[in-house]
Amino acid sequence: xxxxxxxxxxxxxxxxxxxxxxxxxxxxxxxxxxxxxxxxxxxxxxxxxxxxxxxxxxxxxxxxxxxxxxxxxxxxx
Numbered sequence: 001x002x003x004x005x006x007x008x009x010x011x012x013x014x015x016x017x018x019x020x021x022x023x024x025x026x027x028x029x030x031x032x033x034x035x036x037x038x039x040x041x042x043x044x045x046x047x048x049x050x051x052x053x054x055x056x057x058x059x060x061x062x063x064x065x066x067x068x069x070x071x072x073x074x075x076x077x
Contacts, residue, residue, distance in 0.1 A: 047054075
């Protein structure tokens with residue numbers, strides 16, 4: 001009978017180890033997924049873009065002095 005109890009105990013220990021390994025693996029997968037999606041609470045991702053060019057699209061760009069002229073026209077009226 002002692003032999004049966006020992007094998008049952010070993011089986012239980014193996015099962016607990018498997019469960020712990022599954023939990024660790026799941027936690028690592030979730031962390032990797034959050035990092036891949038870009039965690040909004042985390043530090044901002046470093047970009048390789050030039051900071052001066054962020055927000056500029058293709059095609060003709062509006063001139064900065066056009067905004068000043070439009071404001072001046074509104075003030076004169």
